[in-house]
Amino acid sequence: RRVHGKYAGRKAIVIKxxxxxxxxxxxxxxxxxxxxRYPGKVTxxxxxxxxxxxxxxxxxxxxxxxxxxxxxxxxxxxxxxxKVVNKEIFKDPAQKNKAKVSVRQLLEMRYKEGKNKWxxxxxxx
Numbered sequence: 001r002r003v004h005g006k007y008a009g010r011k012a013i014v015i016k017x018x019x020x021x022x023x024x025x026x027x028x029x030x031x032x033x034x035x036x037r038y039p040g041k042v043t044x045x046x047x048x049x050x051x052x053x054x055x056x057x058x059x060x061x062x063x064x065x066x067x068x069x070x071x072x073x074x075x076x077x078x079x080x081x082x083k084v085v086n087k088e089i090f091k092d093p094a095q096k097n098k099a100k101v102s103v104r105q106l107l108e109m110r111y112k113e114g115k116n117k118w119x120x121x122x123x124x125x
Contacts, residue, residue, distance in 0.1 A: 004068040004069070004070075005068055007034060007036065007060060007062070009122075009123040009125055010034050010035055010036060010060070010123075011034055011035055011119055011123070012032040012033060012034025012035075012060075012062075012064075012069075013032065013033055013034065013076055013078055013080075013119075014030045014031070014032050015030075015031045015032060015033055015080050015082065015085055016030065016031045016082070016086070016087070017029075017030040017031075018030065018031075025063070025065075027065060027066070027067075028065070028066040029063055029064060029065050029066060030063070030064055030066065030069070031061070031062075031063055031064075031085070031086070031087060032061070032062055032063075032064050032069075033059060033060070033061050033080060033085060033103045034059065034060055034062075035057055035058070035059060035060075035107065035119075035120070036058040036059060036060045037056075037057065037058035038057070038120060038121065038122050039054055039055050039056065039057055039111055039120055040053075040054035040055075041054070042054050042055070055108060055111060055112060056108065057104055057107045057108050057111060057120075058104070059100055059103040059104050059107055060100075061085060061089065061096065061099055061100060061103060063087070063090065074118055074119070076110075076116045076119055077116075078106060078107070078110055078116070080102070080103060080106065081102060084098065084099050084102045085099045085102065085103060107120075
């Protein structure tokens with residue numbers, strides 16, 4: 001899915017959807033995890049240190065209104081730990097940081113495996 005607003009054009013994966021809304025948000029929304037800063041380009045000439053730095057990903061976790069998302073035909077088989085990444089993390093900044101770290105590790109691992117390559121490239125628009 002692509003998103004609008006601060007994370008416009010960023011790719012994200014829906015972790016949990018709330019179609020009927022909740023008491024705080026009375027509209028359809030979803031908990032999404034996506035990429036804020038994509039990995040850089042890696043070439044043969046780069047040193048191992050530079051390659052390691054360019055393979056880093058900066059994630060974001062957000063509750064997002066369905067109207068601010070664009071559905072794509074792509075799907076990714078990335079499963080996040082719902083005990084760590086859930087709706088409760090927004091109440092405590094320490095928990096949110098812990099969740100971001102787990103999402104970052106998962107996305108970087110997937111990037112290094114070479115799976116879902118389309119997900120780790122910037123959208124050009």
